[in-house]
Amino acid sequence: GIQVEQSPPDLILQEGANSTLRCNFSDSVNNLQWFHQNPWGQLINLFYIPSGTKQNGRLSATTVATERYSLLYISSSQTTDSGVYFCAVGNYGQNFVFGPGTRLSVLP
């Protein structure tokens, strides 16, 4: 099956800093999502991005499907950005495989 790696596993930032989270996957996929799990455990959809680049406010994501990776950019981080960021990948008719996540802590 598809293997998914995320880096870094842990990240501590000062409020206002920028960061880049990476998701590598072992096989070609045509579905990819980024999620944020907040400290209360809720899974929030950030991006559905099987290819290309999307932006939503301070967050943006880029997926290069041919090179099997996706990047999530967080700019001007805020304490509310803290939590765990997951990427999940898959193909049509198959189910998502989740990465192990990146735990982000943003300090005031």
Next chain:
Amino acid sequence: DAEITQSPRHKITETGRQVTLACHQTWNHNNMFWYRQDLGHGLRLIHYSYGVQDTNKGEVSDGYSVSRSNTEDLPLTLESAASSQTSVYFCASSDTSGGYNEQFFGPGTRLTVL
């Protein structure tokens, strides 16, 4: 607004009891999924359904069952609860029409088996 709900949000039960966790979505999505989340394992797929009367086993299906009698609901049953099934359970749904498969998650159910 369309949503996906889970109940109960918290459950404590005893070893050997049967437990059913409810999942209800108003997205009118064909696909529904159950995951469990444990420290050190991330999210793992338990069962999934691509439509009414369709159910399939996922990565960690032993000890669990599901049934899909309508589009909106996919209840998850633990036939005889075990301490190893203490976990947080998430339900999700998606719709593959138009080639998209974006999954939307419910709020989760925290289950403790004593």
